[in-house]
Amino acid sequence: MNQRYLIPLTAVFLLFLMAYIGVEGLGLQVVFGVIFPYLAVLLFLIGFVKKVMGWAASAVPFRIPTTCGQQKSLPWIKQNTIDNPNTSAGVFVRMVFEIFLFRSLFRNTKAAFNRNADNRLSYSWEIFLWVGALAFHYAFLTVLLRHFRFFTAPVPSCIQFLEYIDGIVQLGLPGLFVSGPVLLLAALFLLGRRIFDAKVNYISQAADYFPLFLIIGIAATGIAMRYFTKVDIIGIKELTMGLATFSPVIPEGVGGLFYAHVFLVSVLFAYFPTSKLMHMGGVFLSPTRNMANNTRAKHHENPWNYDVDVHTYAQYEDHFRDKMIEAGLPVDKKE
């Protein structure tokens, strides 16, 4: 068996049990309901800021955008202003597409090779990773924003509107929020890819499986609470509002499943800044995407540019003068 996903799977399961037993058996509601969440948010904020500041502290000495279309050149040649922008406005549009629509991933292709008379390499559009990733991220975002109703009173109208849209498919009682199952299914799809696609399996580390299992665990516990075990929602809001207003309270009657859910979320938050999940911040800072392709048109400074040894023309001529004169090449010094 593959320990690269078995260990993370076991770890997530143990984390779940830890919280569940910790609350149900040992009565550690304060630890899992107050201390860990605060600690996690703190670690998340400090870690995230530190990481981004660390990146920002490094220089961008050269402008090296990856250009994916025609450059701006002669007036009659049509430039691709989005994929090969030469202005900040173009860069902005490129980044918006990149961040909100995963444009580069949208381009993804799949290569295949047929060993036959043709020996043809063929490329087909590979849309599933894009669909999976987009569904995963948007569902996650929706779920996250939806949760703000637990931390706000009154609930802002934009959150209420989001809930309305999310619940527009009227199914069962309580009404179904589409984002929940979509998040779970998308995460399962991404996990399936890692396990069953030979190439992706080969490159995957435990650090790739762990957050997936964590998120699957979070989504599953969340869905279980909402649709199946019917937790005490008033109690939960009491607790979350307590956290949000920095006057924590532990209500009666909220079970271990809720604390396990919160604990998994806390682990995800704390883990975030030290992991690959930081791509969330990194995508904004990627120098191949967020710079204009105007390197020949405008001068850019390299903050650490230093002088180097060069072989000067004078040295060159000194070395070859006789041969140059003999060949009739012009020289600066005749002797």
Next chain:
Amino acid sequence: MSDELTPDEALDKIDYSPRSKGEPSNWLDTTKSVQIRPGMYCYAAKADSVNTLGLPNAREWNPLDDDWKLPEDWKEILHNGIKERLERFRTFKVFMDVCVRCGACADKCHFFLGTGDPKNMPVLRAELLRSIYRNDFTTAGKIMKKIPGGQRLLGARDLSLEALKEMWYYFFQCTECRRCSVFCPYGIDTAEITIMGRELLNLIGLNIDWIATPVSNCYQTGNHLGIQPHAFKDMLEFFVEDIEDITGVDCTPQFQKKGADILFITPSGDVFADPGTYTCQGYLILFKYLKEKYGLDVTWSTYASEGGNFGFFTSHETMKRLNAKMYAEAKRLGVKWILGGECGHMWRVIHQYMDTMNGPADFLEVPVNPITGTRFENAASTKMVHITEFTADLIKHGKLELDKSRNANRIMTFHDSCNPARGMGLLDEPRYVIENCCDNFYEMPPNTIREQTFCCGSGAGLNAGENMELRMAGALPRANALKHVHEKYGVNTLGTICAIDRAALSTLCEYWVPDVEVAGVHELVGNALILPGEKERTEDLRMEPLPGVEEE
């Protein structure tokens, strides 16, 4: 050549499923079994060349030996080198942190497509270095290595000799073509990681000779082949004789002429190796035409006689040292601006690095084409124009008399060179020139051209003879697309604007698509251009009968 694989044997080896090859399930395990295999690597840098440049640890060594004669404190040197580069390059730092291993890049690399070697997946090439980075430079790494099995969970490993050898092997199996970066959702550019990796390897004297010796030659002599000034002049004069035989016109160029309008710099591959030489003849014919018709004064220089910058494959510093000659010579000669020939990585350096490294070139003028009046706004600061931009402008304004029928035997397709395509976006200019010099033009399939173009497999200093198996495998995706248009439209000529392409693709065509020739875009211009006072041409620049002539 007998120890080389036949195309059939090479094709038999291709399998994109890492598991089926008996690869260990975790690539972190494989460092001890790194097999540096002849045919897949280039010879080690010669001590002399490393010495000339004053780079560290010059010595004779052999990658096949156990002992690479490294300096005693090599780990410390590399550690400090990584640290320094993390601060100097945001690209490096961000790219070390943000990869999610989604696999979008996995089947984009021509070396992976041609060999099926899982470590040629761009993500894994980067992970080789990233695993060291995680281990030594991240908080998680520092904690996890204290826990038994923690390194494995994190995908981290110690900087061991095996890991170093593996990095050397695979960083010199990357042509820095950037195709993977087009598909990466975070724009992670494996070329950038390879560039850092190679810089680091250079700190302990681990380069390949096909890079180190050209760099040393460029530095000393001005061009990568070490052609001395008088010989450089001789070579161009040899072309002049050929052109005179073909056209009856003397196209003798000028050298180091002070006060000329334009300094012209092209890769020395164009001066030295077929079929680049025909492209070079095309330049000579064009400049003669412009001189006669419009009085344009173009000069060549034997000092700045290399556009190609092999320093780019060594370190940023070496790149700057070689590139400096272009501005120095332009300043000394007092030209207005610089025109650059058809070359791939030369143009990436000019476009993305030169102005920042060695500029601002305020002693030059913003390039204006004196014949058409076009101001090259996109080159306003660097003051260097690509010859296809220049020629396309001339053609658009009707300034060139072209006889397309002389290229009627050429059924063309165009290979976008990686660097101009993905580092500048020079895509339509060369196509415009080709279409105005030739009636028969067909594109290769969309996934293999423009920004998705496939590398020739020999770029970034890997164009040696000893790594032929690697080169042919890397060239397969390009060749496969070419074969498609060869069979479908009868394409017999692959146009390109890169000197390495002209050398490398000729060899790859021989291997994979034997009936296709490689030509630079300005070879077509040279054939089609009607020189004032020329005799009736019967031969093209290759001294083969012009279409229609052979029947008479």
